[in-house]
Amino acid sequence: xxxxxxxxxxxxxxxxxxxxxxxxxxxxxxxxxxxxxxxxxxxxxxxxxxxxxxxxxxxxxxxxxxxxxxxxxxxxxxxxxxxxxxxxxxxxxxxxxxxxxxxxxxxxxxxxxxxxxxxxxxxxxxxxxxxxxxxxxxxxxxxxxxxxxxxxxxxxxxxxxxxxxxxxxxxxxxxxxxxxxxxxxxxxxxxxxxxxxxxxxxxxxxxxxxxxxxxxxxxxxxxxxxxxxxxxxxxxxxxxxxxxxxxxxxxxxxxxxxxxxxxxxxxxxxxxxxxxxxxxxxxxxxxxxxxxxxxxxxxxxxxxxxxxxxxxxxxxxxxxxxxxxxxxxxxxxxxxxxxxxxxxxxxxxxxxxxxxxxxxxxxxxxxxxxxxxxxxxxxxxxxxxxxxxxxxxxxxxxxxxxxxxxxxxxxxxxxxxxxxxxxxxxxxxxxxxxxxxxxxxxxxxxxxxxxxxxxxxxxx
Amino acid sequence: xxxxxxxxxxxxxxxxxxxxxxxxxxxxxxxxxxxxxxxxxxxxxxxxxxxxxxxxxxxxxxxxxxxxxxxxxxxxxxxxxxxxxxxxxxxxxxxxxxxxxxxxxxxxxxxxxxxxxxxxxxxxxxxxxxxxxxxxxxxxxxxxxxxxxxxxxxxxxxxxxxxxxxxxxxxxxxxxxxxxxxxxxxxxxxxxxxxxxxxxxxxxxxxxxxxxxxxxxxxxxxxxxxxxxxxxxxxxxxxxxxxxxxxxxxxxxxxxxxxxxxxxxxxxxxxxxxxxxxxxxxxxxxxxxxxxxxxxxxxxxxxxxxxxxxxxxxxxxxxxxxxxxxxxxxxxxxxxxx
Numbered sequence: 001x002x003x004x005x006x007x008x009x010x011x012x013x014x015x016x017x018x019x020x021x022x023x024x025x026x027x028x029x030x031x032x033x034x035x036x037x038x039x040x041x042x043x044x045x046x047x048x049x050x051x052x053x054x055x056x057x058x059x060x061x062x063x064x065x066x067x068x069x070x071x072x073x074x075x076x077x078x079x080x081x082x083x084x085x086x087x088x089x090x091x092x093x094x095x096x097x098x099x100x101x102x103x104x105x106x107x108x109x110x111x112x113x114x115x116x117x118x119x120x121x122x123x124x125x126x127x128x129x130x131x132x133x134x135x136x137x138x139x140x141x142x143x144x145x146x147x148x149x150x151x152x153x154x155x156x157x158x159x160x161x162x163x164x165x166x167x168x169x170x171x172x173x174x175x176x177x178x179x180x181x182x183x184x185x186x187x188x189x190x191x192x193x194x195x196x197x198x199x200x201x202x203x204x205x206x207x208x209x210x211x212x213x214x215x216x217x218x219x220x221x222x223x224x225x226x227x228x229x230x231x232x233x234x235x236x237x238x239x240x241x242x243x244x245x246x247x248x249x250x251x252x253x254x255x256x257x258x259x260x261x262x263x264x265x266x267x268x269x270x271x272x273x274x275x276x277x278x279x280x281x282x283x284x285x286x287x288x289x290x291x292x293x294x295x296x297x298x299x300x301x302x303x304x305x306x307x308x309x310x311x312x313x314x315x316x317x318x319x320x321x322x323x324x325x326x327x328x329x330x331x332x333x334x335x336x337x338x339x340x341x342x343x344x345x346x347x348x349x350x351x352x353x354x355x356x357x358x359x360x361x362x363x364x365x366x367x368x369x370x371x372x373x374x375x376x377x378x379x380x381x382x383x384x385x386x387x388x389x390x391x392x393x394x395x396x397x398x399x400x401x402x403x404x405x406x407x408x409x410x411x412x413x414x415x416x417x418x419x420x421x422x423x424x425x426x427x428x429x430x431x432x433x434x435x436x437x438x439x440x441x442x443x444x445x446x447x448x449x450x451x452x453x454x455x456x457x458x459x460x
Numbered sequence: 461x462x463x464x465x466x467x468x469x470x471x472x473x474x475x476x477x478x479x480x481x482x483x484x485x486x487x488x489x490x491x492x493x494x495x496x497x498x499x500x501x502x503x504x505x506x507x508x509x510x511x512x513x514x515x516x517x518x519x520x521x522x523x524x525x526x527x528x529x530x531x532x533x534x535x536x537x538x539x540x541x542x543x544x545x546x547x548x549x550x551x552x553x554x555x556x557x558x559x560x561x562x563x564x565x566x567x568x569x570x571x572x573x574x575x576x577x578x579x580x581x582x583x584x585x586x587x588x589x590x591x592x593x594x595x596x597x598x599x600x601x602x603x604x605x606x607x608x609x610x611x612x613x614x615x616x617x618x619x620x621x622x623x624x625x626x627x628x629x630x631x632x633x634x635x636x637x638x639x640x641x642x643x644x645x646x647x648x649x650x651x652x653x654x655x656x657x658x659x660x661x662x663x664x665x666x667x668x669x670x671x672x673x674x675x676x677x678x679x680x681x682x683x684x685x686x687x688x689x690x691x692x693x694x695x696x697x698x699x700x701x702x703x704x705x706x707x708x709x710x711x712x713x714x715x716x717x718x719x720x721x722x723x724x725x726x727x728x729x730x731x732x733x734x735x736x737x738x739x740x741x742x743x744x745x746x747x748x749x750x751x752x753x754x755x756x757x758x759x760x761x762x763x764x765x766x767x768x769x770x771x772x773x774x775x776x777x778x779x780x781x782x783x784x785x786x787x788x789x790x791x792x793x794x795x796x797x798x
Contacts, residue, residue: 063561066514067554073524077539078546084539085607088532089755096525097766103518104774108781111511119784164756405540407608416547423551427558434565 003410021065027192029133083403098142106135148177179239186232191374193225198371222348250388253327264289264301327388333380463760464750467530472730478519487636489583508643533753541609556582595624600741627670630663635718641711695724
């Protein structure tokens with residue numbers, strides 16, 4: 001393997017791993033803040049218990065998200081130094097703003113929240129968790145501003161052999177980030193909602209002494225989840241339509257649409273021959289793709305072959321087709337998981353809207369396992385949007401193969417890839433271990449302190 | 461003063477904040493297994509920095525982001541050039557960050573002891589490597605005419621770099637020990653005091669050795685002259701005063717003095733560098749400077765506004781969080797959150 005390939009694997013692994021934890025941080029911080037607001041308003045101890053329980057799981061998640069985030073900020077310079085030179089004038093700014101505006105806020109106020117239960121006035125303590133939630137989501141916004149430039153470069157000029165910023169406001173209000181940020185934000189909400197629903201369902205199955213508290217959590221999760229999945233779907237749809245305009249190749253790859261069609265059919269299932277760019281076997285729904293793209297049952301959707309010819313004319317000779325099978329299946333992974341989440345959230349909401357928690361045990365089991373659905377959607381979604389942009393790292397401006405650090409030997413990258421992977425694997429084991437322990441312990445007593453958990457565990 | 465210089469100063473300020481704050485953090489982490497003899501005392505040591513360590517670490521992330529935004533070539537050359545050193549540092553920092561959150565969430569001695577050593581290594585390694593990095597920045601590293609680093613990991617491990625590493629390691633540990641004398645009570649307080657007094661001569665000697673060696677290894681002599689001016693002299697006097705301050709139990713002042721030494725030493729390094737950001741040992745003309753490594757004037761201007769608004773705000777609320785947790789750590793349950 002050459003240095004570029006190893007560097008790409010490393011980027012994929014550390015980023016997908018990092019983003020395993022980020023959406024839960026985004027959504028659960030708000031969820032915890034909402035419950036604590038209930039506690040503040042009503043003074044009802046049940047909300048305090050819920051805040052502490054979900055807060056503890058949040059902290060475990062937050063810690064590993066933050067720790068693995070450091071690599072994210074350093075790796076552009078370490079592994080993609082040519083990219084950093086070419087893009088630094090634009091890409092560095094949102095990263096620096098993210099740190100200054102968001103990282104400081106979330107880390108400082110999280111410290112205040114964890115240690116401030118007894119030391120801060122209630123109102124200020126509540127404000128702290130809200131500031132953590134705002135800080136986390138602001139951080140998502142700024143990194144997506146940076147990513148959106150890679151999807152759709154705006155507000156720049158090519159000068160001095162690099163991309164230079166000419167309009168900061170245009171970069172921050174990039175049409176792409178305006179559809180991408182809400183999509184990611186509500187993905188976070190949905191992830192947290194299914195986390196809450198899943199864990200609550202598990203406790204409802206066990207019928208422990210915290211049953212009421214978990215039913216209550218389940219209900220809140222169902223409402224939160226319904227809002228989340230509906231909006232993430234709508235925003236996802238908006239983003240896909242937007243993408244059809246700015247990166248038609250990405251959407252053609254998502255559909256394995258080899259040749260342009262009008263009206264274009266939507267593929268339910270395709271086994272394709274990527275080399276010869278043809279279908280081996282396919283089930284298609286006529287005109288649906290046109291409808292999804294333009295909200296009407298006609299309109300040409302460009303295929304891979306036509307786009308390849310078009311791009312050759314515009315960018316010179318080369319292969320502009322992304323890995324089609326990966327694009328096709330990751331897109332389906334995301335949409336499929338999302339569809340299941342919509343159905344489950346609707347059903348959950350329908351049942352609990354009048355406090356009916358009488359679920360069939362199998363259904364509770366399904367709800368528990370559905371907690372993994374958002375993780376599938378989040379990971380495949382990012383793999384799709386990044387891989388189906390290939391060969392570009394910055395669309396139309398720079399190719400991935402030109403972006404890698406040319407002074408770092410492949411052996412060094414292999415070393416870091418292996419050591420990161422080993423460390424990350426160990427940390428995953430520890431994280432899952434702690435999650436299991438605290439989930440099982442439930443909310444009884446003051447779950448905020450581990451001493452209580454220990455007594456519960458030893459009783460069990 | 462041009463924008464490039466303003467950003468050079470701002471990055472110096474971020475590093476001062478980082479070394480001052482994370483300096484005692486690292487020190488506390490390094491001393492953890494030695495001051496904390498049992499679980500309660502270890503938790504007291506950890507909780508001394510519990511609410512703050514994460515915010516302190518953001519100074520590094522902000523400095524990294526600022527270098528990327530203002531001097532992308534500096535970011536690209538340094539981060540790719542110091543690759544393996546940074547990988548080792550990142551592994552240490554990742555482990556350390558997780559360890560703080562995880563160590564007290566399970567009760568077995570094996571679990572807690574294991575994470576405590578992760579905190580130790582995770583603090584020891586970066587405290588050492590930062591000195592190595594800074595020493596090499598001022599000494600010069602092989603950089604070619606295309607701003608590419610042509611050395612390898614071992615190029616950085618020259619005697620001067622290693623001495624710099626030992627100096628930062630011991631000064632940070634001393635800084636951390638003194639910080640603990642302000643936060644602990646009872647027997648742990650006495651142990652921290654004893655460590656501070658034992659560490660002082662070691663840190664002081666290594667720091668002075670590093671400075672003197674610097675006159676031979678770097679162009680600091682020609683840049684700063686025989687009379688280096690007030691900044692490094694006060695840095696030296698500050699650390700010299702620490703012994704007396706510790707002896708007379710004026711630990712608050714001792715902390716101010718190690719902080720001053722760290723801040724002024726960082727300023728001295730940046731003064732020695734200016735207007736360069738990375739010195740090329742191959743050819744002075746190939747050094748990266750605040751001009752040939754910088755972003756466009758437009759980006760620098762935008763970022764200046766951002767910094768002007770948000771840096772004071774951050775300082776304000778971080779200072780407030782230190783104010784909230786200004787009391788010494790007791791053995792009450794609420795103090796042992798971690």
